[in-house]
Amino acid sequence: MKKLNIFAVIVALLFSLSATAEAQITEKPEYGKFAITGATIHTVTNGTIEGGVILIDGNDIAFVGQNIKITDEYTRIDATGKHVYPGIIDGWTGLGLVEISAVPVTVDVAEIGQFNPHMYAFTAFNPHSASVPVTRVSGVTTVLSRPSSGSISGKAAVMDLWGYSPDSMAVKKSGALIMNLPSKGGGSWDTRSEEEIQEQYENQIKEINDFLNKARFYDQMMKAYEADPSGKTKPDFDPRMEAMREVLTGDVPVVISVNDEEEILDAIEWTKGQQDMSFVFAGVREGWRVAEEIAEAGIPVLTTTLYTPSRDYDSYQRPYENPGLMAAAGVKVAIVSNDTENSRNTPFEAGYAAAYGMGTDEAIKAITINPAEIFGVADKLGSIEEGKQANLFISDGDPLEPMTNIEQVFIKGFKIPMQSRHIQLYDEFLNRDAVNR
Amino acid sequence: MIAAFGITAQAQDKGSVLIQNATVITVTNGDLEDTDVLIEDGIIREIGKDLRAPRGVETVDATGKFVMPGIIDAHSHLNGVDINEARNPVTAEVTMEESIDPNEVGIYHALAGGATTIHLMHGSANVIGGQGETLKLRYGASQEGMKFENAKRTIKFALGENPTRVHGQGNGVQPRTRMGVEQVIRGHFDEALDYKRKREAYLEAKANYDRRQRGTPPVPVAENLRYEVLNDVIEGEILVHCHSYRADEILMLMRVFNDYGIEDYTFQHANEAFKVANELAKNGAMTSVFSDWWAYKFEVYYSTAYNASILNANGVVNSINSDNDQLLRTLNHEAAKVVRYGDTSVNDAIKMITLHPAIQLGIDDRVGSIEEGKHGDVVVWSGHPLSIYSKAEMTFVDGTKYFDLENDPDDMRIQINPGADYDDGSNFREIVTRRDEDACLQDSFILMEEQNNAYN
């Protein structure tokens, strides 16, 4: 163990040295008034506009449409023959929290303890992570960065991928509360008896219920005190309980990771007893088996497509079809990367859903407006509409296609430099010895 | 426990089929519009227009569709019984040929993704790991029947973090550093050469003694499997596929191989190969890389998704591999990313999952392109194979159809565990996602965890 620690320290040193030594962005962004002209505009919420115009004014989209006179104060960007899409939202990633997953000192997703609603991904989000530019130049402009441990892992943050501080990047500091319900295990490696499994499950569920009930009591007590403090002793402040208050009003959704059919049904059953909170499921690999039930419960999902089937006897196509099958049953589906450094692959996860039953339009929604709605940021993000934040990109084709090039990305109205470590290394090494022979 | 369902093809069945009116991506001779491909008895007989099907040969109308050579994955652990013999830093004597599970349902899943050949590799726990085996995805065949007949022999080497973690940190034996890795390789090559000299001397003396029955007989030198294999490596009978990441360790191995005269080798993963593309090209070394994996461990932190394009532009024969059961199902789209990252041409990108891996496995005279005389390992795609919307519709190996989208039952197991009921946990597979890194070391991670538990 000692050996490992020394190793980790050395790595950390190396890492911090090199990270500061290597600048990632040498160009400056542009900001102000832009007119993107001639493009096919995929608004997502209001259909497609051929040869349209988007005016960006500062942070926001000022106009979307066809007939408008563009004044000289706008910098024109000719996008004839190109496509414009709203920025892709990856609704499930460790981006910003994990630099190198195999080097523990660079991994900030798992705090010690079972109940940590007061841990904020926002706090640990590293704006200078090498992965941030790599991700945003691929058209992913916004992510939900989430912690993951214990029963209540903490709060995930909705972050725009441009800025030099979490504060300037945060769309919503409390994007979601991340929860894990106990697992019933039951794989071939699980040696417990069915009774033991059930008993342990119930004990763990009870712990969670007790915690939530305590939080409800705390909230009511505090409300009573806040409404009229006179003559009352102020109750002690409890950061955990305090952090639960915005969840108990339903304002901050609770994301629960579930995958197997049984897990999903158990979770639905459990959420029925928690009417004061709103829920989202993440993972949901066997959602297609119980799509009706998920739809009926009104629980939206964050899911992926590129994984091997969950059961030996499943069709190989099922993971690809799963989002479409859930959507067809009436579930609101967001497609996510469930990745960190390759959060940029979110559109290809959606591409598989598109090809296997969901269709392109719905799959695009699943990486734009749907996650925006799920995390309560659809007033700003998720579509190209006047008044919304200017998170969008220009591409030479369908962004679900891996061969498509993302040519220019805007985040919060910034025309961002299309630079990243990957591109820099390309520039440096494509023709390494051109001069130095 | 074994039953065949849905699979009618038998081991080494050579089939015949005429695929008509397709856009044929030959790889070596451009894309041919509206063209027919005739496969007879497992071999591509003719490519041309308006070919006539010989009597009894099935025809497939592929109007509007694409035909591409079957995808070849130069790095897979899809159906290994075990992956790592991780108890010694050098295990050249073990071979994945003896670790094939022909009943893995993932073989069918790979066929459905247009793959027809994989390089089943030993893992990366050891500096010199076991030998690999090139397999055709003849689902339903025996382990013997899956083998790519007369493919070149291969062996896995591994540099960097994995062997130093497993052996140095884990077992307290060399190597714990990249310095040690070099010396483990050199030391074993030298021992192998010494062994060869002594063994040959013994055999000669023995023959003399046995014939003449005079003088003093020689002290026997036992045959040594490990050193025999290492000598085969030095003599070029075995292609080396070396797990590696950093530019410095890639240079180190080329130096070592130059010293021992080893010429045919491929760097696997090689995330920093782009930094030494010139040196690779000069040595004729090849690379087999991920399209976009990076940053999952320290030695891939300073890497780029443009790796493949830089290598290609600098004349290095490069392939895109999966090392992952999920990526194996979607290697066409991994190749498409090479077009995105660095503007490699579509045909060059396709080469990276067909002809180039074939070259790296020493089977390019038989597969990797659609040419008359090559094996009938072809896939009919609904659209251009690099498009995300395209699906493999039919996958042929040796002219025999092993996958047909029109006849594609859900449950394709051929090995059934009668002890598992429908809802039984043992039916639940370990899920492999697109990003599960280092399948190479999957079983060694378990090893290391247990070591930590045992020694903490």
Next chain:
Amino acid sequence: MRKQLLLLALLFVGLGMQGIFAQTTPAQALKNVTIHNADGSTTQSATIVWRNGVIEAIGTNVTLPFDAFEIDGGDSLHVYPGFIDGFSIWGSPDLPRPQDLPSLDEPGNPPYDRAGVQPERKPSVLLKEDENFETGMKAGFTTAALYPNGNMLPGQVEAFYLSTDHENVQLIKENLGLAGSFEEAPGGWGSGAYPSTLMGVMAKFRQVMFDATALQQHMRYYSQNPEMPAPERSRVLEAMFPLVNKTTPLFFEVDTKEDIERLFKLQDEFGFNAVIVSGKEAYAKADELKRRNIPILAGIDFTDMPEWYAETKKKEDSEEDEKEEEASEEEEISEEEQAYREKQLEAWKAEVSNIKKLMDAGVPVGYASAGIELKDLDGKIEILLDEGGLTEGDLVSLMSINTANILGLNRTLGSLERGKNASFSVFDKAMSEDKAKVLYSISNGTIYEFNGN
């Protein structure tokens, strides 16, 4: 060692001087019993007489000698040839727990025992107390080929007459062969060693064979040429010589058809004779086994009957009585699950009919406990008879003469015949009947009485 030789010597003396003893020791007899012959036939109202461990007379036309002590048992007893467990770890010493193994400096180059290579071990030296000896006799076994518990090459196979007490378990024949399997080195991931994988075991096996070959060569040369450097003797490698020289077979425990193919590969390389033990999927290789002349000591440790199938069968049985409650209770299952069940049942039936298929294909099949717990034996036998296509006669042959043939014990054991060894079991009713019990077990002429409990 000396004790065994002595025992062995006595045994030979016993056989050779049978005639002399016959005059001095009273005979024993069972009258009016049903004899279940090793060929599957039965003989009603028969008598069996034995003396000094040898059957003196058997049949329906037997006159009791004047000095025959008639064992009291009533008229309805059933006599079976003593069953032979062809490959059993009864009496084997316990293996150290993996976590108790000391860690190795060089796990890649462990001593032989830590690699699982222990061909020098002999059950006759290692035998220890084991209640399975008595349980086995109560289940009808009188003879077993034992091997020491271990890993890839755990030791030698030797045949024994059973006794309820391990001290009296008598060696019949040593050096029947070596035991083997693809079991990796002890310790698993935690404290294990090379070889830790199937492919590693294959390689290690070869290397051991090569090293033994070289040592044997060295020893031969040295015996003629004492002026040359002396060989470094090795009990382990020397125990491999019979396999190198193909003089005794390798008893190899293997189940899947792929592992059977791997054994074929080793056999092709080294040319040894093999006996497959357990062999759950041997049916899939029946033709090849026949071609190679490899017999099977089959295990019957079948997977449990699928629960739903057991219930269906139970329902079918009870429905014969009460037809009223019909489809009302039919469980509703999805199409997917129905298809799943069909495959599952097909796979299960294939497993339980392994022995039948091998017999039909003409592959010699005997019996080995191969990991089965004796308490499960009745249930497995019932499956073999109900679902596995075997008749009771087949079963008797399987567990007696067939196994004796494979072990090379058929001259004295395996059937109830005049002149053969008196090893047999006396059941209170036919063993296929419910709650049949062994009342007496006669092992090498010694009577063990169990009083039915």
